[in-house]
Amino acid sequence: MxxxxxxxxxxxxxSVLDALKAGGWKAFLDGTLAQTTLVHGPNATLVxxxxxxxxxxxxxxxxxxxxxxxxxGDLDWPSGQESSTVPPEWHGWLHCITDSSPATADVSxxxxxxxxxxxxxxxxxxxAPKGAWQNPSKRSWKKVQVWDPASAGASA
Amino acid sequence: MAACSAAGVDIPxxxxxxxxxxxxxxxxxxxxxxxxxxxxxxxxxxAGPGMNIKTDTPLVKKxxxxxxxxxxxxxxxxxxxxxxxxxxxxxxxSMHFGSDRGxxxxxxxxxxxxxxxxxxxxxxxxxIHCTRCVRFATEVAGVQDLGMTGRGNASEIGTYVEKAMESxxxxxxxxxxxxxxxxxxxxAFTARNWELKSTESVDVSDAMGQNIRVDSRGVEVMRIVPxxxxxxxxxxxxxxxxxxxxxxxxxxxxxxxxxxxxxxLESATWEEALVAxxxxxxxxxxxxxxxxxxxxxxxxxxIALKDLANRLGSGNLKVEVxxxxxxxxxxxxxxxxxTISGIDRADVILLIGSNPRVEAPVFNxxxxxxxxxxxxxxxxxxxxxLTFPVEHLGTGPDALAAILKGSPMLKRLKKAQRPxxxxxxxxLNRPDxxxxxxxxxxxxxxxxxxxxxxxxxxxxHDTASRVAALDIGFMPSARSASxxxxxxxYLLGSDDFDPADVPADxxxxxxxxxxxxGAARANIVLPGAAYTxxxxxxxxxxxxxxxxKAAVPRVGDARSDWSIxxxxxxxxxxxxxYSTTDEVRARLADMAPHFAQVDxxxxxxxxxxxxxxxxKDRAGKAAVEKxxxxxxxxxxxxxxxxxxxxxxxxxxxxxRASLAHx
Numbered sequence: 001m002x003x004x005x006x007x008x009x010x011x012x013x014x015s016v017l018d019a020l021k022a023g024g025w026k027a028f029l030d031g032t033l034a035q036t037t038l039v040h041g042p043n044a045t046l047v048x049x050x051x052x053x054x055x056x057x058x059x060x061x062x063x064x065x066x067x068x069x070x071x072x073g074d075l076d077w078p079s080g081q082e083s084s085t086v087p088p089e090w091h092g093w094l095h096c097i098t099d100s101s102p103a104t105a106d107v108s109x110x111x112x113x114x115x116x117x118x119x120x121x122x123x124x125x126x127x128a129p130k131g132a133w134q135n136p137s138k139r140s141w142k143k144v145q146v147w148d149p150a151s152a153g154a155s156a
Numbered sequence: 157m158a159a160c161s162a163a164g165v166d167i168p169x170x171x172x173x174x175x176x177x178x179x180x181x182x183x184x185x186x187x188x189x190x191x192x193x194x195x196x197x198x199x200x201x202x203a204g205p206g207m208n209i210k211t212d213t214p215l216v217k218k219x220x221x222x223x224x225x226x227x228x229x230x231x232x233x234x235x236x237x238x239x240x241x242x243x244x245x246x247x248x249x250s251m252h253f254g255s256d257r258g259x260x261x262x263x264x265x266x267x268x269x270x271x272x273x274x275x276x277x278x279x280x281x282x283x284i285h286c287t288r289c290v291r292f293a294t295e296v297a298g299v300q301d302l303g304m305t306g307r308g309n310a311s312e313i314g315t316y317v318e319k320a321m322e323s324x325x326x327x328x329x330x331x332x333x334x335x336x337x338x339x340x341x342x343x344a345f346t347a348r349n350w351e352l353k354s355t356e357s358v359d360v361s362d363a364m365g366q367n368i369r370v371d372s373r374g375v376e377v378m379r380i381v382p383x384x385x386x387x388x389x390x391x392x393x394x395x396x397x398x399x400x401x402x403x404x405x406x407x408x409x410x411x412x413x414x415x416x417x418x419x420x421l422e423s424a425t426w427e428e429a430l431v432a433x434x435x436x437x438x439x440x441x442x443x444x445x446x447x448x449x450x451x452x453x454x455x456x457x458x459i460a461l462k463d464l465a466n467r468l469g470s471g472n473l474k475v476e477v478x479x480x481x482x483x484x485x486x487x488x489x490x491x492x493x494x495t496i497s498g499i500d501r502a503d504v505i506l507l508i509g510s511n512p513r514v515e516a517p518v519f520n521x522x523x524x525x526x527x528x529x530x531x532x533x534x535x536x537x538x539x540x541x542l543t544f545p546v547e548h549l550g551t552g553p554d555a556l557a558a559i560l561k562g563s564p565m566l567k568r569l570k571k572a573q574r575p576x577x578x579x580x581x582x583x584l585n586r587p588d589x590x591x592x593x594x595x596x597x598x599x600x601x602x603x604x605x606x607x608x609x610x611x612x613x614x615x616x617h618d619t620a621s622r623v624a625a626l627d628i629g630f631m632p633s634a635r636s637a638s639x640x641x642x643x644x645x646y647l648l649g650s651d652d653f654d655p656a657d658v659p660a661d662x663x664x665x666x667x668x669x670x671x672x673x674g675a676a677r678a679n680i681v682l683p684g685a686a687y688t689x690x691x692x693x694x695x696x697x698x699x700x701x702x703x704x705k706a707a708v709p710r711v712g713d714a715r716s717d718w719s720i721x722x723x724x725x726x727x728x729x730x731x732x733x734y735s736t737t738d739e740v741r742a743r744l745a746d747m748a749p750h751f752a753q754v755d756x757x758x759x760x761x762x763x764x765x766x767x768x769x770x771x772k773d774r775a776g777k778a779a780v781e782k783x784x785x786x787x788x789x790x791x792x793x794x795x796x797x798x799x800x801x802x803x804x805x806x807x808x809x810x811x812r813a814s815l816a817h818x
Contacts, residue, residue, distance in 0.1 A: 143376045144711050147407045147671025149421035149681075 006041035010071060023075055032081065036071050047093075048103030049073075052085040052118075056094065056101065068094050084119035157185055159203035165211050168220065168249045170227075170334045171286035172199035175390060176295055182227070182286050184249065186219040187211050195219045217253075224254040230265045230309075231335070232281050239277075240336030242349045246284065267312050273320030274807035275327055275399055277344050283313055283337035289329040295528075296392065296521050297323040298543025313337070320811045323543075324517035324792055327398040331381060331391070340379060342399055342804050347371075347378040355707035356383050358694055359397040360452050360620035360687045361799060364496070364516040365696030366393045370401075370688050370707035377401045377688050377708055387497045387757075388700065394517040395808065396792065396799055401688070403802030407671045409683035410712025421681060426713065430727045433680050436644055436663045437728060442469025446642035448657060449475045449630060450649030450668065451619040451796045454692030454704075456740045457684075457717035458621065458630045459747060460732060461648055464721055467730040471633025472642065474657065475625045476650045477788065481590040481775065482615075484626045486767045487760035491623065492698040493611035494576050495757055500526055502612065504572035506565065507535035508556065508596060509785030510580020513542050514792040515618045516697075532572075534565055537582050537785035551784035556595045560602065569603035576612040577605050582785035584615070590771075591778035597768040606762055616697055618788050619796075623695040627748045647674045648717070649684065651797045667720055669711070670797040682724075683714035686798065690716045691737060693744065693751060700757045701750055 004016050011019035027034040036057075044059040053073020060067055070090070074080035086094060093101035120126045128134035158174075160167050170182035180200035187198045190208035195215060203209075210216065228250060235241045267280040285304070290313060293302040301321045306312050315321070321329075329338050352371040359366040359380075367383040380401050382393040412429030413421040424432070437445070447465045449458055453475075465473055482490050494502060499522055512520035524544045527533050534547040536555045549555050549565060559565050569575040577600060583592050599605075605612035617623060625631065645658050649668035658664060658677065666678035669686040689710045695701050710716070715723075718740055725732045734740045745752035789795055793805040793812070 143374070143405060144408050144410075145406045146410050146712070147675065149413060149671070149675070 006044075007037060010037055010041070010075075026075070030081075033075065036069055040066075040069055041071070047101055048090075050087055050090055050102070052087075054085060054090070056090060056103075065096070068096065070094060082118050087116040157198040157201075160187070160198060160209060160211060167198055167211060168253055169199060170245060170249075170284060171288060173288055173291075173332065176288060176291040176332075179287050179291065182284065183223045184220065184227075184253075186216060186223065188213050188215050220253040221255045224250055225258075225260075227284050228254070228258070229260055229262075230281070231284065232264060234282075238279070238282065238336040239339040239344055240282075240333075244336060245334035265309060270314040271318060271320065272315065272338075273326070273811050274804065275341055275395060276321065276330060277339045277341040279337055279339070280312060280314070282335050284335055285311060285313065286334055287313070288332040288334070289313065289338055292329055292332050293321070293323065293326075296524070297325045297328075298521070298524050299323045302329075320815060322812070322815060324394050324396070324513060325392055325521060327395045328382070328392045340399075342402060343379045347373050352378055353707070355688075355705050357688065357704040357707060358702040359393060360694060360704070361394065361396040361400060361796065362516045363617040363620055363622060363697040364388065364519055365620070365694055365700060365702045366397050366518055367702070368393060368397060370705075372688075372707045375708050377404055387495070388696065389518045390522075392518050392521060396517075396795070396805065399804040399808075400799040400802045402804050403670075403798040403800070404686050404688060406801045406803075408686075408711045408714075409669060409671055409675060409681055410714060412683060412713070413675075413678075413681035415679045421675075421678070426715075426723070429680055429682060430724055433665055433682075433724060434727045436665070436679070437468065440643045440663075443472070443635070443639050444643040445470040445646065446472035446474065446639070446644070446657065447646045448648065448650040448653050449473075449621055449625060450647065450651060450674070451476065451621055452687060452798070453621040453625070453648050453650075454687075454690070454694055454717060455624040455628065455744055455751065456692055456737070457648060457721060458625055459628050459744055460718040460721040460725075460734075460740065461646070462628060462630050463732050463743075464725050464728075464730070465646075467725070467732075468728070470636075472636040472639050473630050474632060475619075475622060475630060476653045477585060477619070480587070481593060482584060482626060483771075484629045484631060485770075486763055487627070487699065488611070488613070488762045489767060489771075490615050490617075490626050491760055492578070492614035492616060493606075493760065493762070494574075494614050495698045495759075496522060496696075499523060499576060499614075500529070502526055502572075502574045502576040503531050504568050504575045505531055505533045506559075506569065506575070506577045507533070507537065507546070508577065508579050509537045509582025509584075509586075509592075509787075510535070510578055510616050511537065511540045511542070511582070511787040511789070512578070512580070512616060513540065514787060514789045515580060515616055517792075519616070532568065537580070538787065540787070552782055553592050553595060553780045553785075554782065556592070556599065557780075560595065560599055566599075566603055569599075569605065574610050574612060575603060575605050576614060577603075578614045578616050580616045580785075581618040581788040584617075585788050586781075586785070588778060588781045590775040591780045594768075594772055594775065594778075595780065597771065601765055601768065606764075611759075611762055620694050620696075623697055623699065624693065627695055627699075627751070628744070629747075647678070649797070650674055667717065668797070669714065670801055672797045672800065682720050683712065684717040684720060685710045685714055689714075692717070693741070693754075695750075698757055699750065699760060701754050703754055 007019040011022040013019040027037050044057040047056045047058050049055045055071045058068050072081045089102045089107045092098045130139045167185045169185045171179045178200050180197045185198045186195040188210040189196050269280050270278045290302045301315050330340050355370045357370050359368045366389040367385040369381050369383050371379045380398050382391050384391040411423040414424040414432045416422040527544045536549050600613050641659050644663045647666045651672040651674040664678045665680045666674040667682040667684050669684050675681050687704050688707045692704050750758040793808045794800045799805045
């Protein structure tokens with residue numbers, strides 16, 4: 001029963017069939033998803049979730065080292081399940097660096113903290129060096145800027 | 157030290173500077189003097205008769221090595237990323253006089269950087285406490301902004317409170333700094349000094365004709381630094397002259413533009429533009445044309461335009477924001493007759509309608525020097541802080557009248573050995589300047605300002621083109637008073653023209669280098685060259701002819717200014733009789749011989765009051781208005797088209813505004 005509940009919770013559907021239709025069937029193609037949803041999932045404790053919709057589970061009866069896992073908010077296959085969406089505070093808990101999670105303890109951020117984002121490689125907003133043609137704000141190598149009569153007419 | 161350099165021996169120094177007071181705190185100039193138990197600092201040691209000075213003994217070598225080691229203890233090893241690298245006194249001297257190995261293993265001290273505004277960048281850990289900048293600020297610039305705080309290892313140079321330097325000469329501390337502690341903010345990390353091509357030229361941001369060196373790389377002006385000329389700017393230049401160069405890279409005109417059928421300016425070839433200009437010019441009569449020259453016009457283009465205008469039958473010549481009542485008949489009437497260096501010798505100075513701090517900051521520093529030498533300085537005009545105490549005698553012409561009636565100031569001028577009267581643009585640009593000038597002339601006569609061997613009558617101009625225009629006679633002819641409203645206006649780089657001079661229905665031809673008011677109003681735009689891009693002649697307000705040199709190529713399809721006018725004359729089938737720069741200059745010399753004598757002042761004739769009488773007869777009895785003399789420059793940093801487009805200058809204006817808020 002726990003398996004049924006887990007499938008329903010993960011895919012936010014009322015019946016197992018709907019959950020399978022909503023994407024649960026992908027578990028048959030994606031081994032990782034099958035492991036987390038079908039084998040691991042039942043009877044696990046939901047510890048918390050982050051801003052990306054990732055849910056963090058723990059089940060102490062598992063083999064040590066496999067007892068904490070994440071179910072990604074974006075379960076699309078193969079584009080979703082991006083492991084770099086895990087923010088650093090949850091990363092520490094997930095990898096057993098610390099036992100205190102953001103769900104149980106307040107996290108203090110340094111002054112230079114910026115909000116976490118996933119790896120942007122392969123997306124349009126990926127990093128391009130200055131001067132690279134992919135860079136949208138390319139450095140202008142023109143030494144002299146020329147007067148544009150149209151702009152001046154508007155301001156005058 | 158002076159004795160040693162006279163004998164041809166160069167002594168290393170950091171704190172000593174010949175135009176500043178002696179501090180003697182760097183100890184680099186140690187020499188051995190016979191019968192002296194210790195090495196002595198040669199900068200502070202007066203040379204005496206029979207003194208034996210040794211500069212290359214083992215003791216001196218050891219002393220220099222030791223001093224250098226102490227200086228380098230707290231100097232960071234960041235020469236590769238330092239803007240001073242390659243032109244650093246410390247770098248050079250440590251190569252020459254330093255030890256070949258270091259024994260230093262401790263930590264270096266670090267000092268917080270100071271914010272001195274948008275022009276001067278500070279890296280205070282590099283500072284070796286020579287205090288040149290502090291002495292410059294207090295002695296030459298006359299602002300008490302910089303100082304030294306703390307003692308010993310904790311001593312720091314800085315502004316006492318967090319504050320930008322409030323001086324028009326602040327950029328000079330960059331040149332004075334022997335290390336990389338004070339460097340130029342706009343120049344930071346843009347170029348290395350060994351990649352730059354240096355061209356000695358003349359500045360046109362004010363009428364003083366400060367001598368500058370334009371350092372360029374490729375087509376770009378990278379920085380502007382002063383050139384020493386004791387007769388003009390000594391070795392200082394104003395912040396506007398130094399930092400306005402980034403305006404040369406923005407809003408430039410690169411191709412001729414002609415107003416198309418849609419009423420918009422469209423790019424054209426030179427041929428099309430000149431033919432369009434010819435069509436417009438041939439439609440109007442000579443007297444219906446008017447020619448207005450801008451602040452930055454050079455003598456070559458002025459004479460070419462005057463010759464062309466006269467050939468077309470027009471005498472309606474004008475320099476914008478013109479001094480309407482000055483005439484070109486007698487040269488001594490519109491020049492600084494004492495000369496800039498002569499002001500040093502004056503003992504009483506009366507400023508009338510002039511604020512030299514904004515009109516010519518380096519000249520103001522010179523007057524300040526004269527003041528420090530004991531001269532009495534008084535002013536009539538708007539109250540202004542000239543960086544030194546000035547006796548303020550009033551604001552308007554009534555104060556002038558009071559002096560004439562016999563005030564202590566008149567007596568002081570009479571008693572003085574070399575009295576000087578400086579008439580500024582605050583007088584010249586007034587509508588009633590003819591009447592005020594008569595008052596001034598009366599004062600000159602009464603106070604006996606012009607004597608044997610001394611001419612104390614000075615006129616201070618505010619724009620670089622004014623004196624050359626007067627020398628050439630680029631001014632309204634007698635007939636132009638009756639001229640109808642112009643149907644065609646030719647603007648030679650004129651952007652601050654009086655709107656009344658350019659009627660709404662007039663056809664406007666603009667020739668210049670920046671897109672601004674003039675180009676926006678124009679029907680035809682002819683792209684010219686800026687002062688760093690042409691070999692041109694300018695005359696400063698003491699009558700010194702000086703030439704700029706082209707440092708960088710012209711932008712796009714632009715041409716040298718006089719050659720555009722020459723080409724236009726050819727198209728109009730009224731060709732001007734010169735086709736090379738030398739021939740134009742020969743024409744200039746024909747017109748006024750001093751144009752042939754570059755870098756000299758030909759002292760003009762003084763007509764002993766005859767001229768004043770003639771001026772009075774011509775101008776007649778005019779009423780003097782009550783309003784106060786106000787300087788023509790309200791915003792020092794933005795006066796002409798280059799400084800208005802400059803981002804550096806805009807930042808300066810912002811900083812000043814925030815300072816005024818506090």
